[in-house]
Amino acid sequence: MTEQSGDGSLNKRPTFGQWLKISWPDLLTYLVMGAIGLTVFNLPPAQTRRFRVYTFDGSISSPEIAYPYEKAHIPTWLSALLSLTVPTIVFLLLQIRVRSFWDFNNAIFGMLYALLTAAVFQVILKWIIGGLRPHFLAVCQPDIPRIISGSQLGTGYDGMYYEASICTGDRARIKEALQSFPSGHTAAAFSTGLFTTLYLNAKLKLWANCRPVYWKLIVALLPLLGGVLIGGQLIIDGYHHWYDVIAGAGIGIVTGIGAYRTVYAGVWDWRCNHIPLVRSCPYEHAHLQGASATRKASWRGAAATESNAT
Structure with missing residues (x-):
C-alpha cells in the first residue's frame, strides 16, 4: 500500500515532526474550542426564563416542569467517556486489518472534530436559548409563602409569571435547570456515534454496489x-424534554457528517469513503471509475492503481 503525503513521496509513517507540522492547526483549534466551550458553560444564562407556579384555581400550572429531581443514570462524565472510548476502540480494532497510520489518525481527529463542534454548538445554544428542564420546579423550590401572600409580585397578566429570583434551591442546580435546550449528552453521543457508523460503513462497504452480509x-x-x-x-430521568433530545441529535448528525467528510474522501461514495485525506495533498477521484466493492476495496484500497493514504 502506498501512503499519501504533502509532496507525494512519503510512503511510510511520518516522523513526529512531520505529523506535528501537519496537525498543529487542529491541535491549536481544539484548545481554542475547548476554551470557548468552558467559558460559555460557566456564564449565567443570557436570557431570563419566566414560569408559572399556580393557576387561578390554585392548581400546579406547569406539570411538564414539575417532575422530581433524581440522580441521572448517565452523568456527564460517563456520557463523555462513552462518546470518546467506544469509537476509539472501534478504530483500534479495525486497524488489525487496515494497518494504516493515516486512517487511524484521521479517524481520531475526525471524531474530535465532531465531538468538540457539537459540544461548543450546544453549550452556546443552552446559554442563549436555554429552557426549563422537566425537574425545574423541584430544583427551584419557589418561595410559596411569598407567592401566596402576594408579597412577591410576578409579571405578565395578573402577575402570574415569575423569574428565578423566586427560587430558594441550590443556585448551581437552578442554573443547570434553566438550560435544558438542547441536550448536550445526545449531541455528543450522536456526533461520535454517527461518525463511527460512517467509518464502519466505509470499511465494511455496507452501502456499496454489492450485497453485504447481514451482520455488517x-x-x-x-x-x-x-x-x-x-x-x-x-427523557425518562426528567433531565430533558423530547424536543431537547431531537435538537441534540440534529446537532450531532450535522457535525458527524461534516467531520467525516472533512477527513475522508467521501461520505456515501463507496468507491472512496474509506480513503483518509492528507491536508497538503488533494485526492483525485478520476481513476475510481469502474472500481468494485470487493473485500480488497474494503480493506486495501478500491483499485491497485490508487495512491491511497493508509
Missing part, C-alpha cells in the same frame, strides 16, 4: 443505537 448492518448501526438510548434515558 447490525454492527454499523450499533453506535447510533447508543445515541438513541442515551437520549431516551435523559
Whole structure:
C-alpha cells in the first residue's frame, strides 16, 4: 500500500515532526474550542426564563416542569467517556486489518472534530436559548409563602409569571435547570456515534454496489443505537424534554457528517469513503471509475492503481 503525503513521496509513517507540522492547526483549534466551550458553560444564562407556579384555581400550572429531581443514570462524565472510548476502540480494532497510520489518525481527529463542534454548538445554544428542564420546579423550590401572600409580585397578566429570583434551591442546580435546550449528552453521543457508523460503513462497504452480509448492518448501526438510548434515558430521568433530545441529535448528525467528510474522501461514495485525506495533498477521484466493492476495496484500497493514504 502506498501512503499519501504533502509532496507525494512519503510512503511510510511520518516522523513526529512531520505529523506535528501537519496537525498543529487542529491541535491549536481544539484548545481554542475547548476554551470557548468552558467559558460559555460557566456564564449565567443570557436570557431570563419566566414560569408559572399556580393557576387561578390554585392548581400546579406547569406539570411538564414539575417532575422530581433524581440522580441521572448517565452523568456527564460517563456520557463523555462513552462518546470518546467506544469509537476509539472501534478504530483500534479495525486497524488489525487496515494497518494504516493515516486512517487511524484521521479517524481520531475526525471524531474530535465532531465531538468538540457539537459540544461548543450546544453549550452556546443552552446559554442563549436555554429552557426549563422537566425537574425545574423541584430544583427551584419557589418561595410559596411569598407567592401566596402576594408579597412577591410576578409579571405578565395578573402577575402570574415569575423569574428565578423566586427560587430558594441550590443556585448551581437552578442554573443547570434553566438550560435544558438542547441536550448536550445526545449531541455528543450522536456526533461520535454517527461518525463511527460512517467509518464502519466505509470499511465494511455496507452501502456499496454489492450485497453485504447481514451482520455488517447490525454492527454499523450499533453506535447510533447508543445515541438513541442515551437520549431516551435523559427523557425518562426528567433531565430533558423530547424536543431537547431531537435538537441534540440534529446537532450531532450535522457535525458527524461534516467531520467525516472533512477527513475522508467521501461520505456515501463507496468507491472512496474509506480513503483518509492528507491536508497538503488533494485526492483525485478520476481513476475510481469502474472500481468494485470487493473485500480488497474494503480493506486495501478500491483499485491497485490508487495512491491511497493508509
